Amino acid sequence: MIDHLRKHWTSLLGVALVLTAFITLFRYTVDRGWITDPMKIGVGLLAGIGFALAGARLATKPRGAIAGEIGIGLGACILYATFAFAGIAYALWAPMTVLLGMIAVTALAVAYAWRFNSRLLMHIALAGGLLSPMLMLPETDQVFALFLYLLVLNAAFFSISIAKGWSELRPVAFAGTWALYAIYFFWFDPSLDGWQNMPIRYALAAFLFYHLGCLIASVRLGRCFDGLNMYLSLANGILFGVWALIILKGELDSGYTLIFIGLLFLSAAAFVLRQSGRTLAYALSHGLIGALLTLIALNQLGSGLEVKPLLNVYLWAGVAIVLAAVGRMRKRKHWLPEMLSMTIWFIVDVYWFSTTWETPRGDWFDVYVPFLNWGAISWMLLAALGFYFATSRQAVGLDGSDRKLVSNAFALGAHLVIGGLLTVQISGLFEAYDWGSGETTLLRLALSLAWGAYALLLFLWGAYRREPLFRWFGSAVLVVVALKAMILDLQGEETLLKVVVLLGLGGISFLITWVNGRWAPQAEKAVNGR
Structure with a gap:
């Protein structure tokens, strides 16, 4: 993995720069009012498809595999940017349209990468897919469309990461998703009224996805529960806990959040022990953290009541x-x-x-x-x-x-x-x-x-x-x-x-x-x- 990234990091940087330039042009034309929104969408779709077809053509030529992967990846990135523009930044498309477009592009990219073992293509597509909504900050609250966008990206890239053993895709998708959550949370400043508000729902969905995704990845990769998957799972729990405490402050006692994470970690530890048949770092770390969080939550039970000392005993x-x-x-x-x-x-x-x-x-x-x-x-x-x-x-x-x-x-x-x-x-x-x-x-x-x-x-x-x-x-x-x-x-x-x-x-x-x-x-x- 490290050798692959060391060899192609300049290609990734170049794609990121081109994509940034494309998105900047999009935003500039919006500010100037030079062309209409449908025209922008049409240009984005044509450019993305054109780069992808050109890359596929180059890949068939001798010594053109790398150039072909870059071209296809750049085409996928431009299409992702177009979807982000039309469905997330300016609400020109309905969320279902964004979902269908994301599924189509991602499925084609994954199929090509699977067939030709194109690891670089997946790196470029994932980077572009995460970078597009970060650079194209929306004017309206289209978080649901963003949620569907990220769901498709994560599901696809987690799947091929597990199937092909391309482990670097999982931490990149994980870090990019939580970074996007933070950007949009502070950009929109959403309403936090009620303990069932939308920000906590999206954070909970991301938390459960990565918690289960890390377990599934470990099972599929020969029941190897230590290492990367363990660290991602722990980081996932910490991030969700911090966000939940921020979002639910004043709406729900923190003990409920802690006991939820604690019981989920304990369940994961029990599952790992059952699957592995021996004590592993994953089971120990999740079990101890889960038990500690559960005890802290239970210790908060009855806070402010006169019988609190009795409950503690x-x-x-x-x-x-x-x-x-x-x-x-x-x-x-x-x-x-x-x-x-x-x-x-x-x-x-x-x-x-x-x-x-x-x-x-x-x-x-x-x-x-x-x-x-x-x-x-x-x-x-x-x-x-x-x-x-x-x-x-x-x-x-x-x-x-x-x-x-x-x-x-x-x-x-x-x-x-x-x-x-x-x-x-x-x-x-x-x-x-x-x-x-x-x-x-x-x-x-x-x-x-x-x-x-x-x-x-x-x-x-x-x-x-x-x-x-x-x-x-x-x-x-x-x-x-x-x-x-x-x-x-x-x-x-x-x-x-x-x-x-x-x-x-x-x-x-x-x-x-x-x-x-x-x-x-x-x-x-x-x-x-x-």
Whole structure:
């Protein structure tokens, strides 16, 4: 490809200069009013056909192949310029007339190039076809005719590019089409009212065409999904994303655009993996970008709502669960998705602890049910995930003391989540039902009792896992709760309730003693027997 272009770039430049001169003459005669519009169209058609016939004649002579291709290509360029003048610049032809003329000229050029392997002809025709509407800026908004014009060009040149393996045609058509879109967008300054306006429709059509075109090209070229087609597909997604954000600003939330591109990229990645049977750069790049865009879009879901922190927790907890599942399924390098999952879990935990106090409870049908509301479920989801990391046999692939340290850290984090769950739900219960003038005292007593139960849970976990760390942590919680109950909670009234709470905490203390006495010796025996 590079050798071919290096050899014939001067021919391409010459054709571009001649075409520019022809278009300039067209515009000059329009400004001066020397000849009528039908006469201009007739001259263009005659000149284009004449150059094409002369080129075909030269191609039959010895050593006339190159000159013939240049002549035919120049004829096609003049015809394209005529169509651009009559159907796009001055609306003298109906869009269907432009479409039929483009199909006829392009089909003849492609047929000749196919039959005689005329690569140079395709280069000249494509350059002229893209350059003509760029130079002949219209006076009226004939974007639909331009859309049909570009559709024929791209379909034809993509097809022969795939069939003949002339890969340079695809990036030229791609770059020229998006450049034309930018020129006409700023030249016409079209209306952007509504999220279904015409500019976004044309941008969407171009995006889908190139997205599917790159996939089809890769399949037809021996399932080679890397290289040029991958780069074109990525550039296509970036260009459409930028245009969509510009066009739809104020009309549609950017999250919809991002999730659309993201899901399309994810679908392409899944298709490539299915076709190739192995991980390729195309699948990785599109899959990662698609997943990132989808997550960003989902993260914007509910922006401005009071429940946004709750939605974020569900979203990112779901991502952590998916990554943990992927790590479990993979036989090799499972530690990478597991490490990502654990990192996300930790960040979400910190985020939820910092935002939960001002986030709505997430009631069902405006009725608060303790431990059965969306806020409580989010706590339980985080706790379950933390305990999974603490008990998973494959946690980050570590063994020995490192494995034990990681397990204890996640178990401790999960227990903190349980403590947060108890605190928030009991506080929400008193807030929802507005329990009397002694609310502050009642709430303090209820929290003392709940935290005592929490200390018992810590002891039970430490006994079950044979980890003294949790018995120490549970002891610290129990001592703090006891001091709170005996010092702070004794202030004010509600004496009978205080007695009940103190008796309850005493019972919990005796139960912890029994747990230590029954399970601790077994744990020591197990340790000594190792």
